[in-house]
Every structure is written in structure tokens, then in C-alpha cells.
Amino acid sequence: MPPRRTLLDDDEDFPMAGALTRAAAAAPDPITLDFGAPPETLFQQLVRHWLNERHAPDILPVQAEVLGALLDHIRRQTDTVQALRGDPDSSEAEHVRIMLVQTEVERVKFVVRSYIRTRLYKIEKFARYVVATPEVQEKLSQTELDHAKRFSQLTENHFRVSVLQALPPHQQGLDDNTPFTPPMASEPDKSHAVIVHAREECPPVRLPDGTTMQMQKGQIVLTPYAVVEQLLAVGNVELI
Amino acid sequence: MTWPNDLISDVSSPVPQTMALPLSLRNSVTPPELELIASEELVEIIPLISMERTAFISGAYGPLRPPTKAKIPLWMAMNLKMKKKCHIVPPDWLSVDFLQERLVQETSHPEFSQFPFRFTEMAKLLLDVASDDIQNSDKIRSLLKDIREARQAKSREGLQKIDHSELSLPNLCSMEINEIRPFFVRAMGVLTQLTRDPARQIGV
Numbered sequence: 001m002p003p004r005r006t007l008l009d010d011d012e013d014f015p016m017a018g019a020l021t022r023a024a025a026a027a028p029d030p031i032t033l034d035f036g037a038p039p040e041t042l043f044q045q046l047v048r049h050w051l052n053e054r055h056a057p058d059i060l061p062v063q064a065e066v067l068g069a070l071l072d073h074i075r076r077q078t079d080t081v082q083a084l085r086g087d088p089d090s091s092e093a094e095h096v097r098i099m100l101v102q103t104e105v106e107r108v109k110f111v112v113r114s115y116i117r118t119r120l121y122k123i124e125k126f127a128r129y130v131v132a133t134p135e136v137q138e139k140l141s142q143t144e145l146d147h148a149k150r151f152s153q154l155t156e157n158h159f160r161v162s163v164l165q166a167l168p169p170h171q172q173g174l175d176d177n178t179p180f181t182p183p184m185a186s187e188p189d190k191s192h193a194v195i196v197h198a199r200e201e202c203p204p205v206r207l208p209d210g211t212t213m214q215m216q217k218g219q220i221v222l223t224p225y226a227v228v229e230q231l232l233a234v235g236n237v238e239l240i
Numbered sequence: 241m242t243w244p245n246d247l248i249s250d251v252s253s254p255v256p257q258t259m260a261l262p263l264s265l266r267n268s269v270t271p272p273e274l275e276l277i278a279s280e281e282l283v284e285i286i287p288l289i290s291m292e293r294t295a296f297i298s299g300a301y302g303p304l305r306p307p308t309k310a311k312i313p314l315w316m317a318m319n320l321k322m323k324k325k326c327h328i329v330p331p332d333w334l335s336v337d338f339l340q341e342r343l344v345q346e347t348s349h350p351e352f353s354q355f356p357f358r359f360t361e362m363a364k365l366l367l368d369v370a371s372d373d374i375q376n377s378d379k380i381r382s383l384l385k386d387i388r389e390a391r392q393a394k395s396r397e398g399l400q401k402i403d404h405s406e407l408s409l410p411n412l413c414s415m416e417i418n419e420i421r422p423f424f425v426r427a428m429g430v431l432t433q434l435t436r437d438p439a440r441q442i443g444v
Contacts (some may be wrong), residue, residue: 193432227405
């Protein structure tokens with residue numbers, strides 16, 4: 001059926017889908033070492049990373065494995081639905097099942113899209129900073145990195161053609177480092193406050209006022225991003 | 241002369257540089273997005289149709305055999321409910337007795353009382369879709385409103401304790417956090433600027 005087909009093709013364009021199809025199993029992530037609670041499902045992991053990405057001022061490491069596995073699962077569910085729909089004598093109960101599976105696929109797709117768009121927004125916003133900072137580049141997928149490079153090149157060319165070439169030479173730079181003014185390439189503001197939820201007991205972290213804070217499992221705290229950056233990278237905390 | 245508000249915001253709002261993420265989504269998540277997340281929570285239903293056990297992306301659910309109760313995600317329950325294919329069993333906390341008791345606690349104690357983290361979203365979705373499965377839904381609505389107001393007052397008081405490094409928000413729920421976020425984050429940002437190393441402020 002053509003409309004479903006288009007939706008599927010649309011997904012195959014997603015940059016990070018490839019290469020990781022082997023992680024396809026929808027089984028809970030074996031890395032999760034939380035013995036008390038049931039392990040997170042793949043979708044729950046994506047939702048957590050999506051919210052982290054939405055709230056963090058910085059670009060977080062790309063979750064290529066989770067994303068690849070989920071996109072693969074979406075594709076398999078869609079294929080199953082296709083096959084079932086082709087069956088002319090399916091019962092009403094069968095229709096309900098198909099409808100529910102499709103609904104879920106749309107829900108997952110929504111989160112996948114929003115996750116990718118959130119990253120895209122930050123990558124474009126910080127494009128010139130990304131290009132100049134190798135440590136940040138490691139957090140991006142190859143497609144995202146290519147995009148960042150092209151995007152920053154395009155904007156630089158645009159600035160040059162439309163304004164800079166008409167200015168005196170010493171005012172043409174795009175990387176001037178004038179004291180007491182913000183840098184010319186926008187950088188993430190790590191002092192931006194975020195609201196964190198401790199997923200487990202956390203090692204102590206240093207607060208801006210010089211004291212230390214040790215978060216207990218379940219604790220919710222408002223604090224500058226820089227304070228919890230490491231905890232977030234390890235997965236001790238999540239942003240909410 | 242005062243400027244009309246819409247004119248000011250028109251002038252000061254930056255031209256959106258990118259279409260990747262609409263302006264309204266850049267600083268926070270929206271209530272509908274929180275509802276989407278909350279509808280992953282499991283609820284109990286009394287199915288009116290049979291369904292074999294089915295593999296979903298978030299796990300396998302079913303089989304549904306009327307009138308045996310089953311646990312399925314809220315989004316699935318809402319979907320079936322809207323097609324009149326199930327009754328939803330409201331969670332224990334969505335009852336007059338429970339909420340009444342919590343309201344008393346909320347108004348007699350200074351700290352926030354405990355609620356399921358996504359209770360606001362779940363209560364809203366359940367009351368929207370399945371109010372006929374919930375006893376005394378009108379009373380429940382008004383209790384939820386009273387609780388919300390009592391808790392909002394506490395949030396505002398909590399703002400007094402904010403500084404530039406850390407503020408604990410015990411027992412706050414997801415929707416409440418989202419509500420206070422813009423103001424609290426900004427407040428902390430201003431305090432951070434004020435306490436920054438004075439040497440760096442020279443010349444600003």
C-alpha cells in the first residue's frame with residue numbers, strides 16, 4: 001500500500017539507522033545493572049536520552065545503538081502489519097491488534113524524530129564550535145558531523161559574501177577573541193541550570209559554592225549543568 | 241506611552257535560525273509530550289474483546305480474555321476504551337478516599353506529600369477518556385485541583401531557598417517540575433551571574 005511504503009522509506013533516510021541492525025533484539029539492555037527495578041526497555045532508554053537531550057545545554061553523545069535497534073524494530077513491526085493486512089480473512093480481533101501495533105509504531109517514531117531534531121537544532125546552533133572542537137565531534141554520528149561541517153561552511157560563506165568582504169581586513173575575522181565579549185562562535189552554556197533525578201546513589205560532586213553534594217537514589221535537584229555533567233555521562237542521573 | 245506587548249515581543253524575538261526544533265520546544269518539554277511519556281505506564285483493564293498475546297516494541301501484552309483483568313500500557317487502554325472495547329480500572333490513588341487523605345496531609349504539613357511521579361498526566365488522561373469508569377469523577381477533579389493549588393503555593397515558597405548551586409525538589413511531580421522550570425532555571429542563571437568571579441565581570 002503506497003502510503004505506508006512512503007512512511008517506511010522516510011525512516012530509512014534517518015542518518016544513524018545503518019550498520020547497527022545486529023543489535024536488533026528488543027530484549028532489555030543487558031548493560032542495565034539495576035537489580036531492583038525491571039530493566040529499561042529500548043524505548044524507555046530512548047525516552048530517557050530524548051529528555052536528557054532536550055534539557056541539556058550541551059550536545060550529548062549520540063545513542064546510535066539504541067536508535068538503530070529501535071528503527072530496526074519499527075521496520076519489522078511495520079512489515080508484520082503489512083503481511084497481516086494482506087490477509088483477506090482476518091477477524092475483527094486481528095484488526096484491533098494491527099491498529100494497536102501501528103499506534104505504537106507511530107508513538108516510537110514521534111520520539112525518534114523529536115530526538116534527532118533536538119540534536120539537529122543544537123548541531124546547527126553550535127556548528128562552528130563543533131567544527132573547531134574535536135572532543136565534541138566524537139559525540140556526533142558521521143552524518144551529523146558532515147552536516148555540522150557543511151552547515152558552518154555555508155554560514156561562513158554567507159557572512160563573507162554578504163557583509164565581511166566589505167569590511168576593513170582586521171574586522172573580517174570570525175574567530176576574534178576579544179576579552180569581555182562572548183565568543184563569536186556560540187558555545188553551550190554549561191552553567192545553565194537543569195533539573196536532575198538520581199537513578200541510583202551517586203558519587204559526590206562539587207557544587208559552585210565549594211561544597212559537595214551526594215545525591216541519593218530518587219532525589220530531584222535543580223543545579224547547574226556543569227555539576228552533573230559527569231554523572232549524566234555515566235548514567236547515574238537523568239534530566240527531567 | 242506604553243508599547244503593546246505583541247509589538248515588543250515581535251521586535252525582540254530573534255529570527256528563528258533553524259527549523260529543526262520549533263522555538264516553543266527549545267527550552268522545555270510540553271505537557272502533551274509529558275502525556276505521551278506517561279501513557280507508557282501500565283494500567284489495569286477489563287477487556288470486552290479477546291486478543292492473543294502480542295509482541296509490541298515495549299514488550300508483549302495480552303492475552304486479553306473477557307472478563308479477566310489485564311495490565312497494559314495506558315495508551316493502549318485509552319485506545320481500546322475509545323472504541324468501547326474495555327473498561328479501565330482506575331489506579332488506587334485515583335479515588336476520593338485516597339485524594340482526600342492526601343489533601344489533608346498536603347495542607348497540614350510543610351513538605352510535599354508523595355504521589356506517583358506522573359500522576360497529573362495520568363489523572364488527566366484517565367478523566368478525559370474514562371470518566372465513566374471512575375467513581376465520583378467530579379469530586380476527584382475538584383480534589384485534584386485543590387491538591388494542585390496547595391502544592392503550587394509550596395513551590396512558590398520554595399523559590400526563597402534558591403541559590404546559585406543547588407536546590408532540592410523532593411516529591412515534586414513531573415508536571416509540576418515542568419511548570420516551575422522556566423522561572424527556576426532563569427532565577428538560578430541570574431544568581432550564577434551575580435556570584436561569578438568578580439574579576440571576569442570587569443568591563444561588562
